[in-house]
Amino acid sequence: GNSVTQMEGPVTLSEEAFLTINCTYTATGYPSLFWYVQYPGEGLQLLLKATKADDKGSNKGFEATYRKETTSFHLEKGSVQVSDSAVYFCALSDIYTSNTGNQFYFGTGTSLTVIP
């Protein structure tokens, strides 16, 4: 079946530190991979995505590379800011093998707090 496992938080970093949030997946088909971000008091927003192996998604200084050999999609940012404090969700979409509408599989979320 399909599933997503992401690193547990919470994660606390100082401003300008390097961020990595690990995400690994299990899929029976050819999934697309996503990172969503949820800022305090808001809904989820799509941060970046990659639709095939070796693709790199990037947005707002964040990057993640779709690694089929390690079934991973780790989120990285070289220098975090206080405004990056949020909960980050890794997700998988596998429309080719799913015959139901629940085609997105979310990780449990990783809370990031960046301190000045």
Place this chain on the structure above:
Amino acid sequence: GAGVSQSPSNKVTEKGKDVELRCDPISGHTALYWYRQRLGQGLEFLIYFQGNSAPDKSGLPSDRFSAERTGESVSTLTIQRTQQEDSAVYLCASTPRQGHYGYTFGSGTRLTVV
């Protein structure tokens, strides 16, 4: 509309009362999803609509939960005889069609059952 709109943004209700949550998807989005997010936890799938039919209701936690959708527009999620464990943020998302393009989420309805 420009985004997915949910109402109310906050709802406090007494245990045993019924509540109705509303979702207005992005115009033209045929697929609509409801998720539940309990405090500090991930997203729990509830139900999916393709147009106004619901091919997947597998996530509804009990028969107290129901949902409907009018055409390819508004959806309502109804919780009857609310319990304290129903307290959560209820998120709605829509996509142009099934999954592949990424969901656009609403800001959610925070439900508190007291």
